Amino acid sequence: MTDTEKILEFDRIKEKLAELACTEKARLQIQELKPSLSELEVKAFQRETTEARKMIEICGNPPVTALQGVDGWIEFASKGGCLTPRQLEQISMVLAAVRRLKDYLRRGKEHEIGLAYYEENLDGLDDIREELGSKIRNERVDDYASKTLKSLREAIDRAETKMHEKADAILKANKQYMADNFSTLRNGRICVPVKKEYKFKIQGSVIDKSSTGSTLFMEPLQVARLYDEVQELKIDEENEEIRILYTLSSILSDKEEIIRSNSRTVEKLDFIFAKGKLSLEQEGIQPEINTDRHIRIKNGRHPLMDKAVNIPLNFEIGNGINGVIITGPNTGGKTVAIKTVALNCMMAQCGLHVPCEEAEICMNNAILCDIGDGQNLSENLSTFSAHITNVLDILKKAGRDSLVVMDELGSGTDPAEGMGIAIAILEELKKSKALFLATTHYPEVKEYARRTEGIINARMTFDKESLRPLYQLVIGEAGESCAFYIAGKLGMPGYMLSRAAKAAYGSEGETKIEGMAGNEGLKKSSHPKIQKIKKAVTQKEAKKYRIGDSVMVYPEKKIGIICRMADEKGMLQVQMKKEKRWVSHKRIKLHVAAEQLYPEDYDFSIIFDSVEKRKAQHDMKRKYVDAELTYEE
Known part of the structure; x- marks a missing residue:
């Protein structure tokens, strides 16, 4: 493939x-x-x-x-x-x-x-078929395939019947020696179930025994003689069957x-x-085949698309027009259109009917395609690199009798450079004299097609009211991408459309959006707020206070002294009259700094700690000093 x-x-x-x-x-x-x-x-x-x-x-x-x-x-x-x-x-x-x-x-x-x-x-x-039908039935040689075979099978049936009769007679005559009252088949032989202790009461051979060993399955002597007779008959039967099969095989080989x-x-x-x-x-038709480099499709369909939804395509190329440049909005059916043309041509040259109302198809020595994303990860090729590699290969092969189809010509790179490459490719295709179809969004390419002999524009129709593509191809007219119109219809503000048009078309941009819808501003929608982890309060305001600072506490406007530094929540302990209180740093204001009230090495425990606490601290310190002296001695 x-x-x-x-x-x-x-x-x-x-x-x-x-x-x-x-x-x-x-x-x-x-x-x-x-x-x-x-x-x-x-x-x-x-x-x-x-x-x-x-x-x-x-x-x-x-x-x-x-x-x-x-x-x-x-x-x-x-x-x-x-x-x-x-x-x-x-x-x-x-x-x-x-x-x-x-x-x-x-x-x-x-x-x-x-x-x-x-x-x-x-x-x-017919004679051989009847011969086979009369002698082979249900995947076996039929009884009536020959008189000899019929006679042998009847003899076998009689002998096998006698075997069962003999076995049953022995069972009845020797009930007292039997473990059961019916014969059985063991290893292809008819046996009677004899109790182990009566083994020598019955003439015959032991063929098998029960799992406990208490019952022996014996083939009586009279039955054994008949068994041997049956085996001889079966050998004769098999030989006769082989003779018949060889005869039929020989007839067929002739x-x-x-x-x-x-x-x-x-x-x-x-x-x-x-x-x-x-x-x-x-619902295909036989196309007319020509070698005049002319293709005409009337109400053609893509053969793999549902007939109920596929919009018929009308297309013509040749008779002086070698190239068709198709433009129009995205999802407007441009790719389907060029695939439909190429696929119908390929089917016709394979002898298949094409799904059209009428069709004239020219003979092509090659159908060359560049359609879809050619990104090749295994060869480390980007979309544009793969696209250009494929295009160059197509340009090498394209000739007078070729049909070339290219999708999104010059895409995948800088728009200005892509446009230039697209026009260069079209120039080369024009020189090759191949028939070609290409899709594009570049306005410069549309302009090139308009002024170049042998190339014609075509567009895919689009319903501007419903914003839906109509999937119909109109040859002879250049299409629009409708990007500004669609954006305006979908609510893009006028100032944004104006900026976009100016960026795309310069001073002529305003004419491109005249009459287009567009809101005056974007209505912002709100989203849920991000829930941040609450950080510990370590503000500079709280840390500026020192133990011994005289502060004013609000809203009471009472003077107090800082007796404990700010914690992680910004709370400071303040010595008020007859009590100590925890107060937020936001509610206090520095009145007099500690260095202005006390010497540098002042012991604030004299003010803030009780006598008992100070005595306990003194005892602890003394014991610690005594312990150090003892250790040194």
């Missing part, structure tokens, strides 16, 4: 076609289907598809059956091999299918359909060439009828 087939999704068309075929060979032929370069071949293939569709419409679906394995079996038989009853029955069914197909084609002859004359290439081998010819014809018809079925399914 080529890259072009995948890009245009022709591989999916082949999958649909393969589903409509019955034989494996036809499916393989479909997988290898490629556009023919012979005008005579293409017209012949198209005619076959038309006749196949006509046959299906008049006579219904053809009775084609799968032929899997038949050729291999016939080859085996021709080398002296013996076919199995199952294989012979399958061949009989194939010959019956050939007979039905011949009858089907004969009905087509009555309507003078050329394809129906393939009937003359088929030989139903008709090897006819059977192979039948297979080839059935597989060819299967392929042709699959094309007819696809044409009927897609």
Whole structure:
């Protein structure tokens, strides 16, 4: 499968076609289907598809059956091999299918359909089919395949009946020695269940025993003699069956060439009828094929899109116009349009009908495509690099008989440079004299197409009221991206549209947005606030206070002295008259700094600590000093 087939999704068309075929060979032929370069071949293939569709419409679906394995079996038989009853029955069914197909084609002859004359290439081998049908049934050689076989099988049945009768008689005559009252089959032999302790009371051989060992399954002597007789008869039966199978295999090997010819014809018809079925399914028509480099499509559809939603395409190129530049808004159907043209051309050259009302398709020696994001991560190529690599490869191959389709010409890079590259590519395509279709958003490219001979603009229609693309192609007119109009309709303010137009078109920008909708301002919407973790209060205001500072406490406006520094919440402990209070740093104001009231090394515990606490601290300090002296001694 080529890259072009995948890009245009022709591989999916082949999958649909393969589903409509019955034989494996036809499916393989479909997988290898490629556009023919012979005008005579293409017209012949198209005619076959038309006749196949006509046959299906008049006579219904053809009775084609799968032929899997038949050729291999016939080859085996021709080398002296013996076919199995199952294989012979399958061949009989194939010959019956050939007979039905011949009858089907004969009905087509009555309507003078050329394809129906393939009937003359088929030989139903009626005599052999009847011979196989009479001697092979239900995947076994039938009793009536020969008198000898019938006689042997009857003798076997009689002997086996006697065996059961003998076993039953022995059971009845020796009930007291038996573990049960019925005979059983062990290792292919009819046995009676004898109690272990009575083993020697019954004449015969031990064939098996129970899991406990208490019961022996013995084949009585009289039954054993009959068993030997049955085995001899079965050997004779098998030999007779093999003789019959060899005879039938030999008959078929003599008709090897006819059977192979039948297979080839059935597989060819299967392929042709699959094309007819696809044409009927897609409501296709036979296109006119030309070599005049002219394409015309009337009400054409993309074959993979739903007919109910696909807008028909009208398109024409040739007769002096070698290039069509398609413009229009995003999602407006530009890519679908160029794919539809290329895919219909490829289908036509493969002998398939195209889903159009009318179509004229020219022969192309190559259909070259650059569609979609070509980013190649494995080769470390960006979208633009892959795009240019592919375009250069296309330009090397493009010639007078080529069809080139390119999507988003010059995209993926700086707009000014991309525009220049797009025009350079179009110039080169024009020199190659190939037919080409390209999509673009660049206004300069539209202008280039307008003033260049042999190139024409086309646009995809767009409903400005509903903001919906109409997917219709209008040749001869340049389209607009409608970006400003869509943005205005969707609520972009006028000042933003004006700025955008000026940035895009300079002083002429205002004319581009005249009459467009646009709000005067953007209505801001609110969002939930971010919930931050509350930070510990470590403000400078709280830390500026020192123990001993005289402060004014508000709102009481009372004087106090700081007796403990600010904590993480900004709370300070203040010695008020007869009490100590915790006060926020925001409620106090420095009255007199501690250094102005007390000496530098003043012990504030005299003011703020009780006598008991100071005495306890003194004792602790003394014990600590005594301990140090003792340690030093």
